[in-house]
Amino acid sequence: MSSLTRNHFDLFGLPAAFGLDRAALDAAYRSVQGAVHPDRHVAGSDTDRRIAMQLAAQANEAYRTLRDPALRAGYLCALRGVDVAVESNTAMPPDFLVQQMEWREQLDDAVAARDLSALGALRAALDDARRALLDALAVALDDRGDTQEAAGLVRRLMFLDRLAANIDAAEERLLHH
């Protein structure tokens, strides 16, 4: 298979799994960039340089995708034929939707009260929930091979990551104003 059509895992010579050796990913990324980066092909023909640029861009995209657990899991689901369809929340179980609303309310309350410690507590709760989700994803994707279930977990993970970003932004605003 040509490098221009191979998937992100293949590009880095890594197994297509959710469990990932971060050090191996970092090393593979640097090795691949060392081979394909446009700086290494300045003297090549236009064709060489174009291919180098495409591959270097793909390596950057692959690295960005694989090092982020939510993106990596979503990408794995897509490779296995399931579209995570991040826009739709319809598949969310009711208990998770309730949990979502509670967290949102806690965030709003903490911001209104300018309560940094409440924000910190919410962030910690989210971190715990996130760790549990990552464990569940590893089981669903790598042990059971249940891609449908994994897609649901990815949607939850993306929600958590968005909320975490909102909390960080709120914290930033409180700290600097």
Add this chain to the structure above:
Amino acid sequence: MSPEPHQRRLAVGIDLGTTNSLVATVRHGVSEVIDDEAGRSLLPSIVHYREDGSVAVGYEAAEQAAADPENCIVSVKRFMGRGLDDARRHRTPYRFVEAPGMVRLATRAGERSPVEVSAEILKALRQRAEQALGGELVGAVITVPAYFDDAQRQATKDAARLAGLTVLRLLNEPTAAAVAYGLDNGVEGVYAIYDLGGGTFDISILRLTRGVFEVIATGGDTALGGDDFDRRIVEWALVETGLLAAAPEGGSSTQGGSSTQGGSSSQGGTSSQGGTSSQGGMPSALDRAIEGGLITAGDLRAMLVEARRAKEALTSHGHTTYAVQLSDATRVTLPLSTERFEQITRDLLERTLAATRRALRDAGLDVADVKGAVLVGGSTRMPQVRVALERLLGKPPLIDLDPDRVVALGAAVQANLLAGNRTADDDWLLLDVTPLSLGLETMGGIVERLVPRNATIPVARAQEFTTFRDGQTAMALHVVQGERELVADCRSLARFELRGIPPMAAGAARIRVTFQVDADGLLSVSARELSSGVEASIQVKPSYGLSDDEIATMLRSSIGAAADDMRARALRERQVDALRLVEATRAALAADAHLLSPSELHEIDALVARLDQARQGADADAISVAADALARGTEAFAARRMDRSIASALTGRKLDEVRL
């Protein structure tokens, strides 16, 4: 493999600075700045259009800055890729002329764009280098502030081409500094590169790992630099002498400047529209001083020069005397202490620290993760900068390399590598990022972001859009750069249109827009309707950049060459390119012919032979046709070779084959 010394390809690194510029090269394995004949390293970035029609650059030009301010262009870098409104935020003695895309300056030599003025500086550096090195340069790495946007980068590249330089790469200044610093010291870990130049401030957070320089985040302010500190001194001096009323206490420079009177000429204008003068512009007190006729443009220039001297004196002494004679014979003499200087510039320094904190946040890092700060730019000699950084990071900044030279030295190292003078221990790589988010205008003037800031380059991102009217056959695309949600708050880069979309119901067309940012940080955009295959693309430069034709025209008028010469030159360039392609392909075949089947090999051999024959003739078109055919015919071969080198890189094998 290292070429023989006599085959060494001459390449330089150029630090095209706001205040000073430098050129450096690698000689005998060591990066060094090339001095002028008088032994001076710095070239003041000043261009003087003289009465006799000649152009002076550098020290000679600087001598005329006070006497002939309108024709003596100082700090032109501030206007690169900028429109009239941006240019007017800076109080300068110049007569700006509105022009499509980029502002122009009216001089006695005629209207000049900032690109042309910068090209004069680059030409002087190129001549200096060619004289010192005794030959023609194969190319140059030109540094730009990391925070430069697409228009500013494109303008810089155009200036280099106009100066007759082949641009091997545009390199971010902090990254260049990191290369010079990191390679010299063999450091590992996370470093902050704090670069306070004459007119721009950059902060970059880099991770150095076994020869890989990875920029994680970058930030800054293209309109904040050492010049602003000088202006604060001038403003202070005017207030102290009673020439100006004191600014309100807490005196940031943002009081609405629209109260100015009499400044209705085209060179006047007020620096603040809707209170935006804080964006690195001139303190409005100085606007009032000039517009109210308190001082002349020449006085301002003289006061700025003295401010600079005073600022530099304060780096080694606790106090100095600010002394300047104005054109009406008024003599200004004032004592200035370090404490007072720090006080009147505190908010400027605080802006750099805020940008530093934000870059760290973008990088997902804490100050404790930073192993050290590298200082770049002469303005980092101000003691308050060093003290503030030490307070922020908890450790003193690294100062073993001259902050004025470190950027040029790093650029020279990169230029040497890119020119093909690679040695066995040159196994390092730069991975840089794009400083600002790139996106498209969508309904309601909202920005849809395609490439976020701090994405590692090169980067390609695609997104699908659709039509919003039944039967819509064209789609206008507006490319913008910036971090804000609204198009109106971002910088407009280009507009183009995809036409010929087959009429469909609203929402049925699938238009895939691809943004690609190359290793120079330059953007190109293409759009394609997927069901019909209709395509449109744009190298994002029409609003600010120069077309190849414009460059050719400018070159022609500047060197006074006849059209015949231009044709001869074009033919020669094509012959040289063709020879390069022939040689590169032969080298590839010598190393990797085994990747081809006999028939494939035969076909490529024939294409090489055809180009080799064409390049020895005088038919430029025939050369192009043969070169295109060879390029197409070697595509699969090139891809296979690239795959092979990825495979060997991953298995950790060193490539002993000749590199292309």
